[in-house]
Structure formats: C-alpha cells, structure tokens
Amino acid sequence: xxxITKGTIERRNEILDMAEKLFREKGYxxxxxxxxxxxxxxxQGTLYxxxxxxxxxxxxxxxxxxxxxxxxxxxxLLRTDLTAYEKLAWIFIYELDDPHNHVEIFSYLHNDxxxxxxxxxxxxxxxxxxxxxxxxxxxxxxxxxxxxxxxALIAEFFLSTIHHxxxxxxxxxxxxxxxxxxxxxxxxxxxxxxxxxxxxxxxTLRKVVAEKIQ
Numbered sequence: 001x002x003x004i005t006k007g008t009i010e011r012r013n014e015i016l017d018m019a020e021k022l023f024r025e026k027g028y029x030x031x032x033x034x035x036x037x038x039x040x041x042x043x044q045g046t047l048y049x050x051x052x053x054x055x056x057x058x059x060x061x062x063x064x065x066x067x068x069x070x071x072x073x074x075x076x077l078l079r080t081d082l083t084a085y086e087k088l089a090w091i092f093i094y095e096l097d098d099p100h101n102h103v104e105i106f107s108y109l110h111n112d113x114x115x116x117x118x119x120x121x122x123x124x125x126x127x128x129x130x131x132x133x134x135x136x137x138x139x140x141x142x143x144x145x146x147x148x149x150x151x152a153l154i155a156e157f158f159l160s161t162i163h164h165x166x167x168x169x170x171x172x173x174x175x176x177x178x179x180x181x182x183x184x185x186x187x188x189x190x191x192x193x194x195x196x197x198x199x200x201x202x203x204t205l206r207k208v209v210a211e212k213i214q
Contacts, residue, residue, distance in 0.1 A: 012050045014040060016061050020108075027113020028058060055116075062120045069102045070128050076213065077132045084140030086212045088193065089205040091133075095166050096178055096202070103167075110172060125163055130155045140193065147194025154192060161185070 018039045022031040033054050037047050051057035076082070076090050109118045133155040140146030148154050166173070166181050173181065179202065186200050198204065 008050070011046070012060075015047055015050055015057065016064060019057055019061055020065075023058075023061070023114060023117065024108040024111075027111045028054075028117050029113040029115075033057075058117055059120055059124075062117055062124055065105050066121065066124055066128060068100065068105070072100055073129060074132060077136050082212060083145060084136050084143055085145045085195075085199070086208055087136050088140070088200075089208040090213050091162070092182060092200070092202070092205050093209045095162060096175065096182065122160075122163060126156055126159055129159050133159060137193070145195075148192075158189075158192065 015036065018036050019031070022035055022039060026035075031054075033044060033047055036057075037044050040046075047057070051060065072094070073091075076094075077087050079087075082090075106121065108114060109121060130152065134151045137146055137148050137151040137155055141148055141151065165185065166178055182202060186202075187197070189195075190197060190200050
C-alpha cells in the first residue's frame, strides 16, 4: 500500500493531470502508460508506484472529477432546512442549468476511445450518489411528500435515467433538448415519486429553487 504524504498526493495529482490531458487529446484507448510517464518526464516505476494499472489510474481520475459534482449535491441534499421536494427540484434545475459546468469537465468522454471511462463514470455516479438520493426519498416519505415503496431502487433508477436521458456529460444535448427530455418524462417522474400532476413542471421547479435555495 502506498503511504499517503503531501508529496505523494502532489505526485498522484501530477500523474492524473497528465493522464487527463492525454485522454482528452488522444483518448484512453490510444494513450499508454509510457505516454503518460514521458509527458511527465518520470520513470514507469513512478507511475506504477502510485497506480497499479492504467485502468486503476482511470478510475481514480473519474472519481476525482466526480467529487466536485458530489460536493455540490451533498451541500444541498444534506441540508436540514430544505424539504425533500425542494431538494428534488434543485436536482432537475442543476442538471438543466449546469451552474458549475460539470458537462465541460466530462466532455472528453464523448470520444469513442474513452468508452471505458464513460462506463466508469456511470458506475461511480450510481455508487456515490445513490445513498444521498435515497436519504432524500426517505425524507420525502417521512414528510408525506413522496410515496415511494423501495427508496434505494427508485434512487438508482432515477439517477440512471437522469444520467442517460438528460445529462450532457455523456451526450451533447443542447439546453433546449434537455428541457424537452425532462418535460417528456415529467409525468413518469411524478408517478415515480408519488407526486401530484404538474408538481415537476419545470417552471414550478425553477420558482421553488429561486425562492428556497439560490
């Protein structure tokens, strides 16, 4: 096991930075560990001291990039002064407006040579975000806002749908296209959470977020 020190963290980040640069330029499939070490001017052993394989390195890179989004989600979804409905409204508006430009962070995944990284992003998104979305749903059930029988499964389904159908980190949807996609699924999501008709209307959600969160 690698002992984590300040120098270790800095070196790991240097390797991740170079890997990200090359994955953006060439793609994961066309980038070798030799390319990464040459770009840094270090020996192969230095890379393998910190990452046992290119795949492990890639997982760590995706995880690092996802942490920024997770931080924003946690800052809102773990707030005790918001109702579950207000938190759900924020998720939709966050996905639509992308205020922290997370789509740009993951834009390089559109490259076909980064298909493995897209898969990693999906898996880590579900693993990292499901627990806090599940907690939001449990809160909504307790408040009498939601009527969800199996919160953990619905959390995974909701995240999977948002990730594939709406989020532009995998597909280059325009904002107009994202609005159309969210609107098309409005009644489905309302049924999913046990909400009344039009409670997930985008105009209503935007008003809720403007009044309660921003």
